[in-house]
Amino acid sequence: MGGVNAAPDYVREVSIGEYPSGTVTDQTKQGGIISIYYLGALFGCFLGGWAGDRIGRINGLFFSAIFALVGGALQAATQGATFILVARVITGVGTGALTAITPVYIAETSRADHRGSFLGYVFIANYLGISVAYWISFGLAFVDDGLSAVRWRFLLAFQCFPAIILLCGIKLLPDSPRYLASVGRYEEAREVLEHVRGSADERVQREFKEICAVSEEATRTSPAEFIKVLCGLDKSRAPHLGRRAWLCIWLQVMASWTGVTAVTAYSPVLLSQAGYSSIKQNGLAGGLNTIGIVGTIISAQIVDRLG
Structure with missing residues (x-):
């Protein structure tokens, strides 16, 4: 949306x-068009957590990708402000659900000593996607002196391509051992765990037994359960669970308040206000978000070592 915001034809269309x-x-x-996406994503996160526990991580990702695909296509076909507002809510629901399920799936299939770095790779891919989008925006700024509708419609349509790849490929992956154990499919859970670990040694069998033990006590997530945790009403799971949940929430809020979200969504606008030309705006925006990849690579490499 950073590149889209800088397109004159988009400004006229909405x-x-x-x-x-x-x-x-x-x-x-x-700002409303930008932020309503995050409202949809907030709802999508709850929906993704709920769906991931009930239909599995893989099926949850599959249906989330459908929302992302439909929302992206509708955004690219925008015919006015109301049109894109609805389209961005749909996209947000899909992206929010994907964001909720993907780290869980990765955490559940990775070894404990590599879990932090594997999750870090998710955000490397995230910054790579943002960077690619900005460099595409930079290239499209040269089409018809930046006045073409292709400049912003192609950017919005481009998000459909990874959604299509995900839809085609996600069913080739097995569900996570923890989900399979939670629904009583223990033999499948063992097979998947042995496959992803590459062995059936004693350590893997011990991990499998731990997964089974945890699954017997686990309950499915829901918005009501989440609210109980935040209000400190559920003390049966672990000590200070509400406090830990609030710490996680505020860490995420503070991360966004550093300005990273504004830079992602408004880079060309901010650089325009700083006096840069149209070409420099898009080039610098691509560079800023490309540097983000470097920082994420560094964090992925050190998180399991330094904590």
């Missing part, structure tokens, strides 16, 4: 500013 200058005059409306 009626938030002037054409052909691309100057945004209705920043409130622009």
Whole structure:
């Protein structure tokens, strides 16, 4: 959306500013279009957690990808502000569900001593995707002097490609051993665990027994259960669970408040206000988000060593 915000034809299509200058005059409306996606993603996170426990991690990812695909296609076909608002909610639901399920799936299939780095690779891919989007935006800024509708419609349509790849490939993966054990499919869980660990030695068998023991005591997640944890009403699972949940929430909030979300969504706009030309805006935006890959690689390599 950072590149989309800088496209004059998009500014005209959703009626938030002037054409052909691309100057945004209705920043409130622009911000609403950006942020309503995160409202959909918030709902999608709850939906993803709920679905992942009931239909499995793989099926949850499959249906989440459908939402992301439909939402991306609708965004690319935008015919006005109301149109894109609805489309971004749909996309947000899909992306939020994917964001909720993917780290769980990776954590459940990775070894404990590599779990942090494997989760770090997820965010390397995330920054890589953002970087690719910004460099595509940079290239499209040269088409018809940046006034073409292709400049922003292709960017919004491009998100459909990874969703299609995910839809085609996700069913080739096995579900996680923990989910399989939670629904009583113990033999499948053992087979998958031995396959992903590459052996059936004593350590793997011990891990399998631990998974089975935990699954017998586990309950499925739900928004109501989450609220109980936040309010400190569920003391049966672990000590200080509510406090730990709030710590996680505020760590995420503070991470966004560093400005990283604003840079991701508004890089060209911020650079324009700083006085850079259109070409430099898009080039610098691509560079800024490419540097993010470096930081994420470093964190993935040290998190399991330093904690």
